[in-house]
Amino acid sequence: MRGKARGVSTTIRWLLQAATGILLLLLLGVHMVANHFIAEGGIRTYDQVIAYLSHPVIWTWEALFLIIVTFHAMLGVRSVLFDLGPSPETEKKINLGVAIGGIGAIVYGLWLLSQLR
Amino acid sequence: MAEKHVRFRVFRYKQGDPAPHYDTFTVTVNERTTVLEALQAIRRDQDGTLVLRHSCHHASCGTCGMRVNGREVLACVTNVWELDTPVVTVEPLQNAPLVSDLVVDMGPFYQTFTQAHLPLVRESEYLPESQVAEGVPFHMRFESCIECGLCVSACPVVASDPDYLGPATLAAVWRVVQEPRGEDADARIAWVDSEQGCWRCHVAMECSEVCPSNVDPGGSIMALRRELTRRALGIGRS
Amino acid sequence: MSQQMSVSRPFLRRGWRAWFQVRGRHVGYIAFALNRLTGLGLVLYLILHLMVLSLLTRGPNAWDAFVRLAKSPLFLLLDGILLFGILFHGLNGVRVVLVSMGIGVRRHKELFWALMGLAALLLLGGVWGMWHV
Numbered sequence: 001m002r003g004k005a006r007g008v009s010t011t012i013r014w015l016l017q018a019a020t021g022i023l024l025l026l027l028l029g030v031h032m033v034a035n036h037f038i039a040e041g042g043i044r045t046y047d048q049v050i051a052y053l054s055h056p057v058i059w060t061w062e063a064l065f066l067i068i069v070t071f072h073a074m075l076g077v078r079s080v081l082f083d084l085g086p087s088p089e090t091e092k093k094i095n096l097g098v099a100i101g102g103i104g105a106i107v108y109g110l111w112l113l114s115q116l117r
Numbered sequence: 118m119a120e121k122h123v124r125f126r127v128f129r130y131k132q133g134d135p136a137p138h139y140d141t142f143t144v145t146v147n148e149r150t151t152v153l154e155a156l157q158a159i160r161r162d163q164d165g166t167l168v169l170r171h172s173c174h175h176a177s178c179g180t181c182g183m184r185v186n187g188r189e190v191l192a193c194v195t196n197v198w199e200l201d202t203p204v205v206t207v208e209p210l211q212n213a214p215l216v217s218d219l220v221v222d223m224g225p226f227y228q229t230f231t232q233a234h235l236p237l238v239r240e241s242e243y244l245p246e247s248q249v250a251e252g253v254p255f256h257m258r259f260e261s262c263i264e265c266g267l268c269v270s271a272c273p274v275v276a277s278d279p280d281y282l283g284p285a286t287l288a289a290v291w292r293v294v295q296e297p298r299g300e301d302a303d304a305r306i307a308w309v310d311s312e313q314g315c316w317r318c319h320v321a322m323e324c325s326e327v328c329p330s331n332v333d334p335g336g337s338i339m340a341l342r343r344e345l346t347r348r349a350l351g352i353g354r355s
Numbered sequence: 356m357s358q359q360m361s362v363s364r365p366f367l368r369r370g371w372r373a374w375f376q377v378r379g380r381h382v383g384y385i386a387f388a389l390n391r392l393t394g395l396g397l398v399l400y401l402i403l404h405l406m407v408l409s410l411l412t413r414g415p416n417a418w419d420a421f422v423r424l425a426k427s428p429l430f431l432l433l434d435g436i437l438l439f440g441i442l443f444h445g446l447n448g449v450r451v452v453l454v455s456m457g458i459g460v461r462r463h464k465e466l467f468w469a470l471m472g473l474a475a476l477l478l479l480g481g482v483w484g485m486w487h488v
Contacts, residue, residue: 010453045418320387320463335460
């Protein structure tokens with residue numbers, strides 16, 4: 001039998017995916033309401049975005065949302081790819097790929113947020 | 118008893134064929150005819166080259182597992198009349214190497230399943246009506262799983278990753294954890310805490326839908342998850 | 356001996372297509388297939404969304420032009436589909452977590468339909484909100 005888990009236990013990984021998923025119900029819910037239902041016109045203009053992100057709590061909330069959603073998305077992509085039954089070598093490449101993709105997206109997103117403060 | 122003619126569209130494949138094809142046979146059935154009986158009639162009266170596997174004819178051995186109208190069943194207890202379709206499509210189980218026609222190679226299934234080391238006899242859940250008769254010292258109750266492979270055929274994850282332990286093996290491991298009977302339950306549960314173990318299930322639960330023997334493999338996989346979560350978070354004992 | 360006796364493809368390793376072969380399957384299998392589809396769709400959306408947000412670094416004109424586009428009927432339709440994807444994936448995910456922890460294992464189908472009822476309500480509310488905000 002191949003692929004015995006090393007490093008992060010598979011249980012912990014799944015629990016993290018579950019926990020981030022549940023957290024996202026709240027994070028995404030607030031994000032959607034704040035940006036599309038409270039916002040006048042349903043989507044914020046440039047000035048409204050800047051004003052919105054000027055509040056530290058909101059900025060932090062959006063940063064947290066970015067990190068959690070990217071984490072959940074990358075673990076999800078990993079899960080789909082692992083379901084195709086890759087070899088142990090390909091599994092390592094998948095792990096590296098989603099890690100790079102995830103960290104890259106988070107770094108980019110946080111940079112973008114910092115530009116809009 | 119009423120009779121009717123039913124067309125059976127049967128999957129055919131012989132080693133060396135470039136691809137499988139379907140042959141259609143017409144069989145006269147009555148209200149009690151099973152799919153297995155119809156297939157045996159086809160083999161006896163129409164095409165002696167049809168290959169199929171069967172044994173007990175009463176859902177105890179698990180040998181006659183196949184897909185009827187796209188769904189995994191035991192052919193010996195599937196009533197043709199109740200299917201109520203003018204054409205009955207019969208195909209082999211999925212997610213197993215094909216040998217010929219309706220017969221698959223169960224070798225890979227057993228290779229994985231036997232690693233669970235599930236003892237044959239269970240100690241729990243005797244039915245209330247199983248009072249021993251005079252002269253009978255005791256009843257033995259076997260494990261529910263008849264190792265038919267229907268659950269594995271129905272599983273979308275085994276379909277794309279044959280290394281996934283699959284519902285039958287995981288259900289067997291849960292039974293060992295529930296009633297070790299001298300087996301090393303801790304080793305078994307560590308074995309399923311893996312990418313190929315119980316965390317690979319995506320809760321389609323089709324395995325439990327098709328199981329003919331009340332094993333509830335889906336429920337067993339969820340029980341393994343609960344047990345692993347308890348151990349990981351250090352909460353209570355099962 | 357197994358390899359000599361049998362053919363492996365396409366009966367073994369049926370691949371990703373098997374995830375979407377839902378004919379004759381029960382609701383849990385269909386939920387899995389849709390969860391997979393919506394999950395991948397949402398990843399694609401996330402990538403597009405992050406890319407589009409870069410317009411904000413090009414100043415008000417670039418972003419506000421996009422805002423005008425985003426209010427077009429086609430975009431609103433796509434937003435409706437997105438909302439369905441979010442609600443389905445999120446609420447089916449709740450079912451997966453609950454069932455995995457032993458809640459609703461025997462009645463997972465009823466749980467699914469209850470959560471989909473909630474999803475339908477939220478979707479209707481969201482779509483109404485989109486057209487009226």
